[in-house]
Amino acid sequence: MSTFASNAPVRAMLVLGTRPEAIKLAPLARALESDPQFEPVVVTTGQHREMLHQMLDLLRVEVGFTLDVMRNRQQLSDLTARLVKGLGTLLRAQRPDVVIVQGDTTTALTGALCAFYERIPVAHVEAGLRTGVPDNPFPEELNRCLIGRMARWHFAPTERAARHLAAEGIAAEQILTTGNTVVDNLQWVLAEGLGSCAFHTTRRRVLVTLHRRENQGERMRGMGRALCRLAERGDVEIVLPLHKSPAVRDALLPLARQEGIHLVEPLDYPDFTATLAGCDLVLTDSGGIQEEAPSLGKPALVLRTTTERPEAVEAGAARLVGTDPDAIVAATAALLDDPAAYARMAGAGNPFGDGRATERILTQLSEDFAADVPAVSTEPGPYSTA
Helix, strand or coil, X not given: CCCCCCCCCEEEEEEECCHHHHHHHHHHHHHHHCCCCEEEEEEECCCCHHHHHHHHHHCCCCCCEECCCCCCCCCHHHHHHHHHHHHHHHXXXXXXXXXXXXXXXXXXXXXXXXXXXXXXXXXXXXXXCCCCCCCCCCCHHHHHHHHHHHCCEEEECCHHHHHHHHHCCCCHHHEEECCCHHHHHHHHHHHHCCCCCCCCCCCEEEEEECCCHHHCCHHHHHHHHHXXXXXXXXXXXXXXXXXXXXXXXXXXXXXXXXXXXXXXXXXCHHHHHHHHHHCCEXXXXXXXXXXXXXXXXXXXXXXCCCCCCHHHHHHCCEEECCCCHHHHHHHHHHHHHCHHHHHHHHCCCCCCCCCCHHHHHHHHHHHHHHCCCCCCCCCCCCCCCC
């Protein structure tokens, strides 16, 4: 039988390390905190430490434990090793009933792996995203595929993501299509009236975010040149929150000399949300912003060669532009200069949920733990109740 004690609160450990993970797990952390059936424990690994804790305070999430794993310009293998050691030690000491990870970061991968080693069931929020290219995005595509082999609960944001999981052999009873928790948090922040917009002119407002590893170096410098060409139009204001990565800063800091481009330090989440709400369109290589922008009716040009969120492209709310500077300038100019094309994208709608993803996740976990955590395999294994 399972060792879960049904008369005690379920100890749910949420493991997060980056800003996107915090944004997408914050609604679940708040919901768990208000539910007497659960005892949430939030662990931050520090992948984005400088920008993380202040944001969690703003999102009303209390951190229980913080690891110190980041080193300047460290290799992925070194980061992974430190995370496995730190999380493994913490899990053995805390013995949660479930470990919850989100998305596809190195924190999510190692959180799931250490929980698997300790025979603690894993809940994967935002499960099932796939590009089909193992190293694009890198290392996220492989990370999320590996988490999919270890998780007990697969909370898919869309039906497409759920189909990916089913095609990989995940049992139907382990998959729940929930919508994306980023929509829940976006609605919460706007309802709370938090944040200030970073735009300051009446020009066409273009919000840009760039950070992905596969775009760094000469490719990102080329994107920077494209932004300068757009700024030279004279009718746009470009706001670019500058990621803390030294490689990103090396490539993009020269843009500070270009009139019409405002490089700003990373915005806290409420300010970023207000800035997103105040923009006209978005240029991004981020994953999460492809979900947030359609929620607010903001056309999104995706500066990548692949996307694990094709729903936005298919709905017409986003366009996969690639990384060629000429293509970026042409796609942006088309939206700025063609009101009909802009209106089609802005009105395409949001394929990523209705703001009730957290409610669906919490209901599923509540029901399963009330039933003493059902087995996920007919063979004895780490999650078997046999």
